[in-house]
Amino acid sequence: MPKLEPYYRDLPYSYATGLFPATACIKACPERCQRLLLSSKLRMTEDVRTLIGACEAAGVRTEQADHVLERISRKENCFAAMVYEKAEGVFDDRLPQIILYNPSDTGNMGTILRTALGMDFRNIAIIRPAVDSDDPRTVRASMGAMFSLNVRHFDTFSRYLDEYDQVPMYPFMLDGSVPLAEACRTVGKEPFALVFGNEATGLPANFVHMGTSVRIPHNDEIDSLNLAVAAGIGIYAFAQAFKAEH
Amino acid sequence: MPKLEPYYRDLPYSYATGLFPATACIKACPERCQRLLLSSKLRMTEDVRTLIGACEAAGVRTEQADHVLERISRKENCFAAMVYEKAEGVFDDRLPQIILYNPSDTGNMGTILRTALGMDFRNIAIIRPAVDSDDPRTVRASMGAMFSLNVRHFDTFSRYLDEYDQVPMYPFMLDGSVPLAEACRTVGKEPFALVFGNEATGLPANFVHMGTSVRIPHNDEIDSLNLAVAAGIGIYAFAQAFKAEH
Numbered sequence: 001m002p003k004l005e006p007y008y009r010d011l012p013y014s015y016a017t018g019l020f021p022a023t024a025c026i027k028a029c030p031e032r033c034q035r036l037l038l039s040s041k042l043r044m045t046e047d048v049r050t051l052i053g054a055c056e057a058a059g060v061r062t063e064q065a066d067h068v069l070e071r072i073s074r075k076e077n078c079f080a081a082m083v084y085e086k087a088e089g090v091f092d093d094r095l096p097q098i099i100l101y102n103p104s105d106t107g108n109m110g111t112i113l114r115t116a117l118g119m120d121f122r123n124i125a126i127i128r129p130a131v132d133s134d135d136p137r138t139v140r141a142s143m144g145a146m147f148s149l150n151v152r153h154f155d156t157f158s159r160y161l162d163e164y165d166q167v168p169m170y171p172f173m174l175d176g177s178v179p180l181a182e183a184c185r186t187v188g189k190e191p192f193a194l195v196f197g198n199e200a201t202g203l204p205a206n207f208v209h210m211g212t213s214v215r216i217p218h219n220d221e222i223d224s225l226n227l228a229v230a231a232g233i234g235i236y237a238f239a240q241a242f243k244a245e246h
Numbered sequence: 247m248p249k250l251e252p253y254y255r256d257l258p259y260s261y262a263t264g265l266f267p268a269t270a271c272i273k274a275c276p277e278r279c280q281r282l283l284l285s286s287k288l289r290m291t292e293d294v295r296t297l298i299g300a301c302e303a304a305g306v307r308t309e310q311a312d313h314v315l316e317r318i319s320r321k322e323n324c325f326a327a328m329v330y331e332k333a334e335g336v337f338d339d340r341l342p343q344i345i346l347y348n349p350s351d352t353g354n355m356g357t358i359l360r361t362a363l364g365m366d367f368r369n370i371a372i373i374r375p376a377v378d379s380d381d382p383r384t385v386r387a388s389m390g391a392m393f394s395l396n397v398r399h400f401d402t403f404s405r406y407l408d409e410y411d412q413v414p415m416y417p418f419m420l421d422g423s424v425p426l427a428e429a430c431r432t433v434g435k436e437p438f439a440l441v442f443g444n445e446a447t448g449l450p451a452n453f454v455h456m457g458t459s460v461r462i463p464h465n466d467e468i469d470s471l472n473l474a475v476a477a478g479i480g481i482y483a484f485a486q487a488f489k490a491e492h
Contacts, residue, residue, distance in 0.1 A: 020469070107353075111472045118464035118471060148467055181486065216482065218364035221394055223266075225364060225478070226357045232475035233482045236462065240427060 004037075004068050004083060007136055014134040015072050015081045016144055022082040023051045024144025030058035032085045032147075037065040039079040051080065072136065086134050089124070089150030096242060097123040097167065097193040098235070101157065103130050103227070104199050110141020111228040112196070112235075117145040119239035124151045125160055125193070164193070169211030171195040171203050172234055174224055176215030180234065183214040184241035192242075194234055199227050250283075250314050250329060253382055260380040261318050261327045262390055268328040269297045270390025276304035278331045278393075283311040285325040297326065318382065332380050335370070335396030342488060343369040343413065343439040344481070347403065349376050349473070350445050356387020357474040358442070358481075363391040365485035370397045371406055371439070410439070415457030417441040417449050418480055420470055422461030426480065429460040430487035438488075440480055445473050 007014060013034060016025040026033050036055045042048060055062050069078050091097070098121050103109050109131055116124060126133055133151055154160040170183055170192060195210075197203030202224075207213060216225060216233055224230070253260055259280060262271040272279050282301045288294060301308050315324050337343070344367050349355050355377055362370060372379055379397055400406040416429055416438060441456075443449035448470075453459060462471060462479055470476070 111475060114468055115471060115475050118468035120465060143469065145468060180482075217486075219366060222360055222364035222391060223389065225361060226474065228472065229357060229361050229474055229478035232471070232478050236426075236479045236483075240463075 004072070006071050009132050009135075013083055013085050014139065015136045016084055016139050016147075017073055017078045017081040017136050018140055019047055019051060019080050021139055021142070021144035022080050023047070023054065025082045025084050025147045026051065026054045026058060026060065028144075028147035029084065030054070030060065032087055033058060033060045034083040034085060036060060036062040037069055037081045037083065038062060039069050040064055040066050042079040048080070089152050091123040091150050091152065094191060095120065095122050096191040096238070097121070097125055097164070098231070099125045099127060099160065099193050099195040100130065101127045101195060101203055102198040102201075103196075105227070106131050106135050106137035107141045108199060108226070108228040109133060110138045110143075110146075112231045113138075113142040113149060113151075114145040115228070115232045115235050117148055119235045121194070121235055121239070122149050124149050126151065126153045127157050127160060128153060128155050168192040169195055170238070171207040171210055171213045172197070172230060173203055173208055173213050173215060175208065176213035177208060178212055178214055180214055180216050180237050183212055184237050186212060187238060187241040187245060189245050192238075194231075194238060196227060196231050196234070250311075250318070252317050255378050255381075259329055259331050260385065261382045262330055262385050262393075263319055263324045263327040263382050264386055265293055265297060265326050267385050267388070267390035268326050269293070269300065271328045271330050271393045272297065272300045272304060272306065274390075274393035275330065276300075276306065278333055279304060279306045280329040280331060282306060282308040283315055283327045283329065284308060285315050286310055286312050288325040294326070335398050337369040337396050337398065340437060341366065341368050342437040342484070343367070343371055343410070344477070345371045345373060345406065345439050345441040346376065347373045347441060347449055348444040348447075349442075351473070352377050352381050352383035353387045354445060354472070354474040355379060356384045356389075356392075358477045359384075359388040359395060359397075360391040361474070361478045361481050363394055365481045367440070367481055367485070368395050370395050372397065372399045373403050373406060374399060374401050414438040415441060416484070417443075417453040417456055417459045418476060419443070419449050419454055419459050419461060421454065422459035423454060424458055424460055426460055426462050426483050429458055430483050432458060433484060433487040433491060435491050438484075440477075440484060442473060442477050442480070
């Protein structure tokens with residue numbers, strides 16, 4: 001087996017660090033799991049037993065690897081990590097989508113993925129340039145949610161439109177034409193896509209005329225909401241509306 | 247003037263680092279600003295001129311202080327910081343409250359403060375033990391929102407109740423008795439309090455019977471939502487309901 005490397009973007013594998021993300025990985029994608037790394041300092045709790053049991057059942061090797069864990073986790077303490085193979089997802093066209101356009105923060109991306117899974121938005125389109133969805137920091141912030149999602153990458157937004165120009169689109173913008181509550185009333189039985197822009201620059205101005213652009217009402221004492229918060233509010237509101245139609 | 251120290255909790259002053267938080271500080275609380283520290287590497291943009299102008303107008307001294315900036319910002323680049331005096335807020339009893347019960351993450355706290363300001367929840371009660379609301383990381387995550395909020399600290403929840411036992415309370419819990427949309431329909435003209443618990447442990451179980459406990463519906467594929475996201479969803483939904491009554 002080849003020597004494990006500290007993470008970088010072009011590695012074909014990545015690390016789900018922490019007990020919860022590693023367990024999410026083996027449960028959702030056993031076929032992508034390569035090995036489970038454990039620290040000699042890890043205490044044998046019920047959760048650890050569950051994780052090791054799931055690996056045994058799936059034929060995934062478990063090994064003590066203090067040195068590798070230290071190397072991949074930088075400063076933070078890390079007592080367990082799943083080495084997993086990266087893979088591109090496949091969309092389930094019955095479900096709504098979330099489009100992340102040029103996201104630049106691993107924490108925000110992971111947090112959005114966690115919200116998306118909880119609200120049944122399983123199709124995630126990431127438009128490049130974008131922060132790495134397999135960066136261990138993204139995986140950790142998602143609490144492993146990404147392993148239950150269909151995450152796809154597109155080099156440009158045009159590439160996305162080549163496949164999905166028929167999906168009703170709701171771009172979230174500070175100057176969106178319709179307030180959130182009103183936008184939710186336009187949701188029908190058909191799946192749709194919520195679009196969120198970059199942390200600092202938002203979405204390009206021309207998105208205001210694509211589909212129904214949405215604004216989340218807030219006063220002008222703040223510049224904008226945090227991206228993961230804005231996405232959370234939008235996903236919650238649209239999930240409620242979509243559920244009411246089904 | 248005494249020598250500025252690296253930040254610690256018992257210091258009577260703190261640092262609003264970054265151009266945006268420093269500007270928010272001088273605009274909202276000029277009387278609490280002590281001095282503005284600037285890096286020699288700072289480029290003179292329009293935003294910088296605005297900040298310096300606001301300091302001059304308020305009689306707040308500006309000084310070049312590369313060494314101090316390096317010391318207080320740890321690894322991160324920091325080109326500007328406002329030294330400000332800490333102060334306890336005073337509640338505006340016409341407005342709703344947010345209660346943060348034992349919050350443990352500076353990033354989440356700052357993000358929640360930013361959402362709260364944007365949605366006109368200006369009264370923030372922090373129940374100890376809690377992460378430091380004046381920690382420069384909290385200030386930064388809030389983008390300086392805290393300077394326009396009324397932030398109060400209580401050593402215990404009983405201390406809070408000594409003053410505010412008449413305020414209708416909505417504790418957010420995984421097993422809350424009422425889903426969010428339904429809870430919002432109980433909002434009237436009177437202000438109320440939304441209560442959010444600790445990142446890892448949530449609220450103590452007995453909160454389920456205090457006021458109307460609220461759950462944000464999500465599937466069981468995630469353990470819980472991120473705290474700042476859950477607070478964002480709750481604040482948005484209640485802000486809409488409160489606005490509709492006024």
